[in-house]
Amino acid sequence: MAEAPSRAQLEVLDEKDPLARFRQRFLIPEGLIYMNGNSLGPLSRDAGDRMERAVHEEWGNELIRGWNSAGWYEIPWRVGDKIGTLIGAARGETVIGDSTSVNLFKAVSAALALRPARNKIVTEAGNFPTDLYILDGIRRFSADGVGIDTRLREALIDAIDENTAVVVLTHVHYLSGEIFPMTELTARAHEAGALMVWDLSHSAGAVDVDLNAAVADFAVGCGYKHLNGGPGAPSFIFAAARHHEQMRQPLSGWFGHARPFEFVDEFVPADGIRRMLCGTIGVLGATALEAGVDLTLEAAGTELAAKTRRLSGIFQALVATQCESFGLELASPRDAAARGAHLSYRHAAGYAVMQNLIDRGVIGDFRAPDYIRFGFSPLFMSYAEIYDAVQILHEILSSASFRRPEYEKIKAVT
Amino acid sequence: MAEAPSRAQLEVLDEKDPLARFRQRFLIPEGLIYMNGNSLGPLSRDAGDRMERAVHEEWGNELIRGWNSAGWYEIPWRVGDKIGTLIGAARGETVIGDSTSVNLFKAVSAALALRPARNKIVTEAGNFPTDLYILDGIRRFSADGVGIDTRLREALIDAIDENTAVVVLTHVHYLSGEIFPMTELTARAHEAGALMVWDLSHSAGAVDVDLNAAVADFAVGCGYKHLNGGPGAPSFIFAAARHHEQMRQPLSGWFGHARPFEFVDEFVPADGIRRMLCGTIGVLGATALEAGVDLTLEAAGTELAAKTRRLSGIFQALVATQCESFGLELASPRDAAARGAHLSYRHAAGYAVMQNLIDRGVIGDFRAPDYIRFGFSPLFMSYAEIYDAVQILHEILSSASFRRPEYEKIKAVT
Numbered sequence: 001m002a003e004a005p006s007r008a009q010l011e012v013l014d015e016k017d018p019l020a021r022f023r024q025r026f027l028i029p030e031g032l033i034y035m036n037g038n039s040l041g042p043l044s045r046d047a048g049d050r051m052e053r054a055v056h057e058e059w060g061n062e063l064i065r066g067w068n069s070a071g072w073y074e075i076p077w078r079v080g081d082k083i084g085t086l087i088g089a090a091r092g093e094t095v096i097g098d099s100t101s102v103n104l105f106k107a108v109s110a111a112l113a114l115r116p117a118r119n120k121i122v123t124e125a126g127n128f129p130t131d132l133y134i135l136d137g138i139r140r141f142s143a144d145g146v147g148i149d150t151r152l153r154e155a156l157i158d159a160i161d162e163n164t165a166v167v168v169l170t171h172v173h174y175l176s177g178e179i180f181p182m183t184e185l186t187a188r189a190h191e192a193g194a195l196m197v198w199d200l201s202h203s204a205g206a207v208d209v210d211l212n213a214a215v216a217d218f219a220v221g222c223g224y225k226h227l228n229g230g231p232g233a234p235s236f237i238f239a240a241a242r243h244h245e246q247m248r249q250p251l252s253g254w255f256g257h258a259r260p261f262e263f264v265d266e267f268v269p270a271d272g273i274r275r276m277l278c279g280t281i282g283v284l285g286a287t288a289l290e291a292g293v294d295l296t297l298e299a300a301g302t303e304l305a306a307k308t309r310r311l312s313g314i315f316q317a318l319v320a321t322q323c324e325s326f327g328l329e330l331a332s333p334r335d336a337a338a339r340g341a342h343l344s345y346r347h348a349a350g351y352a353v354m355q356n357l358i359d360r361g362v363i364g365d366f367r368a369p370d371y372i373r374f375g376f377s378p379l380f381m382s383y384a385e386i387y388d389a390v391q392i393l394h395e396i397l398s399s400a401s402f403r404r405p406e407y408e409k410i411k412a413v414t
Numbered sequence: 415m416a417e418a419p420s421r422a423q424l425e426v427l428d429e430k431d432p433l434a435r436f437r438q439r440f441l442i443p444e445g446l447i448y449m450n451g452n453s454l455g456p457l458s459r460d461a462g463d464r465m466e467r468a469v470h471e472e473w474g475n476e477l478i479r480g481w482n483s484a485g486w487y488e489i490p491w492r493v494g495d496k497i498g499t500l501i502g503a504a505r506g507e508t509v510i511g512d513s514t515s516v517n518l519f520k521a522v523s524a525a526l527a528l529r530p531a532r533n534k535i536v537t538e539a540g541n542f543p544t545d546l547y548i549l550d551g552i553r554r555f556s557a558d559g560v561g562i563d564t565r566l567r568e569a570l571i572d573a574i575d576e577n578t579a580v581v582v583l584t585h586v587h588y589l590s591g592e593i594f595p596m597t598e599l600t601a602r603a604h605e606a607g608a609l610m611v612w613d614l615s616h617s618a619g620a621v622d623v624d625l626n627a628a629v630a631d632f633a634v635g636c637g638y639k640h641l642n643g644g645p646g647a648p649s650f651i652f653a654a655a656r657h658h659e660q661m662r663q664p665l666s667g668w669f670g671h672a673r674p675f676e677f678v679d680e681f682v683p684a685d686g687i688r689r690m691l692c693g694t695i696g697v698l699g700a701t702a703l704e705a706g707v708d709l710t711l712e713a714a715g716t717e718l719a720a721k722t723r724r725l726s727g728i729f730q731a732l733v734a735t736q737c738e739s740f741g742l743e744l745a746s747p748r749d750a751a752a753r754g755a756h757l758s759y760r761h762a763a764g765y766a767v768m769q770n771l772i773d774r775g776v777i778g779d780f781r782a783p784d785y786i787r788f789g790f791s792p793l794f795m796s797y798a799e800i801y802d803a804v805q806i807l808h809e810i811l812s813s814a815s816f817r818r819p820e821y822e823k824i825k826a827v828t
Binding site: 027028029032034036039040042043047048051052055056058059060061063064065066067072098099100101102105109113125126127129130132133134136137138140141142143150175224230231232233234235248249250251252253254255256257260261262263264265266267278279280281282283284285286288358363365367368 | 441442443446448450453454456457461462465466469470472473474475477478479480481486512513514515516519523527539540541543544546547548550551552554555556557564589638644645646647648649662663664665666667668669670671674675676677678679680681692693694695696697698699700702772777779781782
């Protein structure tokens with residue numbers, strides 16, 4: 001944790017920041033301090049322009065011909081490969097399409113089928129809920145009497161045994177932001193003969209990920225958070241090339257077929273990662289995602305993850321100095337290197353605190369029962385606005401009137 | 415089949431057509447005769463305007479707050495209920511989200527789970543391929559040793575027996591356009607104790623559908639064809655209210671949870687149709703779909719299906735008079751009441767014929783090995799342009815030079 005800096009010091013950091021030029025590429029309303037890129041990334045100018053073209057020139061003028069002339073058909077692997085370069089995948093190991101939940105279903109089902117003699121899935125208690133819910137769906141409908149062993153983080157490693165088919169973990173925890181050591185845990189799963197599925201929803205575009213260096217088997221992740229792909233953007237799915245030939249997944253739709261436009265009755269899986277596709281890609285959502293990914297790629301190599309850590313470290317230091325005496329308790333790792341791109345704090349009146357922040361133009365979010373979260377997005381956030389956000393937080397906490405009982409009721413959304 | 419009319423007669427029909435005013439609501443390029451609304455419906459002005467708002471005002475300005483302030487959270491059931499009114503569903507029986515393939519997986523899995531003592535699925539040989547591929551995926555991964563009995567249409571009824579859990583049929587065949595008698599076949603499935611899943615991809619928005627009058631159990635359908643929802647638009651899924659309490663489906667993501675924002679570890683299915691949802695809705699694609707559905711709803715009650723039949727009957731009569739001597743063979747039912755909103759013809763040089771038509775501004779499509787398809791969309795097509803399309807088809811077929819060997823190779827897309 002850094003020493004708490006002054007605003008002037010932070011302005012100097014902004015002047016020297018090689019990523020500062022990206023701020024103007026985003027259309028963030030004037031005066032807003034947007035600390036929720038971990039939940040929904042903001043609109044970029046590029047995404048706005050691309051959507052205008054996709055709607056009017058491609059759909060409007062090209063109509064059905066857009067599948068060829070506008071390159072719609074190639075979107076899943078074209079955008080997949082771009083994301084792949086951000087997460088340490090080789091070419092041909094990543095595609096986009098469907099939601100993160102659906103892709104997790106595919107990845108875990110495929111991994112289970114690769115370990116037919118085993119029937120246990122290990123995952124973390126308190127993992128992002130949809131991950132647990134999807135595993136429950138697999139358990140209920142699986143052919144193999146699959147069981148789910150859901151453990152607290154500290155007991156996870158002990159649960160991985162010779163009956164474990166798959167370990168399913170989220171790289172950056174949605175609440176605490178804590179990072180799992182990817183290489184170490186993947187190796188542990190492999191030692192036991194199990195496969196490893198990583199959920200990168202809070203990682204891609206914000207923290208360092210190198211799937212192939214970690215020898216990961218499968219991964220999925222979210223397009224609408226740090227990839228700035230727009231509300232409900234398509235998700236991505238990765239499978240290591242070594243599994244491609246053997247892997248099968250149950251959502252075998254026509255876009256996962258070897259020759260989808262021959263319209264034959266029998267399913268023949270496409271070569272490689274494309275067999276992880278299912279139905280027709282949602283072109284409009286995928287177009288916005290591609291714009292977001294392209295913007296991140298422009299900035300790649302400029303230490304995105306390092307700026308993320310610096311932003312969150314400064315916020316942490318300022319809050320520690322100015323706000324912790326008001327009942328705010330850090331719920332994330334103290335070491336910036338041990339966490340992803342957001343910080344969570346607990347506060348007895350967390351919902352009211354966050355509503356007051358939002359009313360004052362500082363957008364973070366609330367997670368039941370009493371967590372408030374702040375995201376740190378290296379592409380569009382400045383160091384100085386971190387300072388301003390903490391000042392506003394301090395003003396709210398130190399005001400006698402901030403507690404508004406009607407806010408105590410949970411009305412949160414994503 | 416009607417007598418072949420003159421262009422003047424068709425112009426009179428256009429003048430009297432109560433649906434003619436909808437043509438100007440679409441942004442179809444000048445001079446194009448678009449006969450492919452059965453594959454991808456065109457852009458409407460409303461959809462263009464709504465997308466502009468969704469991108470800039472909602473995503474751009476509201477950011478994460480859009481889930482409440484822009485009504486994103488309610489999209490699945492808000493748009494679902496609108497589609498429901500077009501297909502004979504009651505309120506609360508239809509939601510949108512995911513692709514048609516993914517929704518078919520949910521519907522068939524849910525139906526199978528409601529008939530645990532049975533393990534046979536009956537479907538049609540030559541059904542739309544993704545339907546067959548998804549059933550194959552269910553078979554491979556199912557807990558119950560499910561078998562698929564794929565029969566030619568004429569032998570289908572005999573296959574439905576006391577071991578049949580689910581019958582899965584497409585209401586309007588994607589190639590021939592032939593309509594299955596929904597009420598009769600659903601009754602036949604029920605007599606045998608089986609459940610009925612209908613794929614309405616080529617039906618919704620174009621032909622009369624009354625799911626509850628037919629006592630259908632489940633249905634799915636496509637948003638990007640006659641609902642004009644944009645490329646890869648979300649799909650819809652229907653489940654009859656009588657099944658809601660018992661039904662479960664394997665893609666149990668967080669949007670299908672009773673209380674998604676309480677972030678509990680255990681999956682508790684939402685009441686009613688919402689348990690058919692899975693992950694986060696693709697807001698941008700869903701927004702375009704809602705605009706398309708709203709436009710169809712404006713026209714509902716004005717005999718959409720009757721105009722569809724009239725358009726296709728006129729095309730058929732003109733082609734019979736002018737083009738059939740050139741080796742064009744009707745591959746659809748002769749009776750307009752027995753088919754949906756498209757006509758298919760076979761021709762030995764089908765791919766070349768269609769490419770020539772497209773080059774001349776008449777957009778239909780090609781399906782391997784030798785089918786050319788023409789769609790009839792009551793909202794944006796005029797009677798006179800049907801006449802013009804047939805003149806161009808006649809000119810191509812009667813020209814000695816239309817056969818271009820390089821086109822014989824199949825390069826078709828959706």
